[in-house]
Amino acid sequence: MIRLPGVEWRREARVGVTGVWVVGVMPDEKVWDLLRGAVQDSSPVPVPVPWDVSGGLDWWRGKARESMFSESATSPGSWSADEDAFRLSAFLDACRDDSEHVEALRDAVMDQFPSDGEEGLFVAVARKASPFSALAYALGPDAVLRLPGWFGDFLLDAEQVRAQLPAAEEALALTGAQRRDAVERIHAWMTGLGDDPDHHADELLDGPLRVLRHAARTGQAAAAHVRWY
DSSP, X not given: OEEETTEEEXXXXXXXXXXXXXXXXXXXXXXHHXXXXXXXXXXXXXXOOOSXXXXXXXXXXXXXXXXXXXXXXXXXXXEXXXXXXXXXXXXXXXXSOOOHHHHHHHHHXXXXXXXXXXXXXXXXXXXXXXXXXXXXXXXXXXXXXXXXXXXXXXXXXXXXXXXXXXXXXXXXXXXXXXXXHHHHHHHHHHHHTSSOTTOOHHHHHHXXXXXXXXXXXXXXXXXXEEEEO
16 A cells, blocks of 8 residues: 555555546636536535645656666566556545535536537546556656646636647647657556556647647637546
């Protein structure tokens, strides 16, 4: 078992589950209606934060340039997770608010996403691994903090999309050696912690940015959610 402040993580904890990251556009006028409804339905008692985000980020920054995986000796082309990979996975999961009211808001937002459409919707799915966590490992902590919202979750109106798009482009629009390294690290996460050797690593970089650019171009809002099923 790996322990972080307020977090316990067992290696078998994610067996049999599917990680999902959804990024989509939605009508701009719906954003504040949904937020007002969420505030009205939420508990007036603040939810305590049981973990140390600053300490977790400091630890991650100290490890960000290191590999947290080793090449698998039994499965060519795959990777085996080191203890640090499990610790980072635990930290990223702990940063996600899975309270009842937030989950209800996620459901309401997802109802506004387009049912299909290449530009306006991006969905990444992985067995036993979080696609967003794979991206976070690939980018590193400082780049992740330049992304909108909070560790893969955001809800932006059209003005906020335009304001935050440059920072998202800086974090995601990688080229050359930086991109090759990010793709390899995504692959390591998806095979070392997950069971998804056929994932599309490039799409984890390109898909969210495509949606945000589409939202900015068309004057729409945008949202993203990290979920487990």
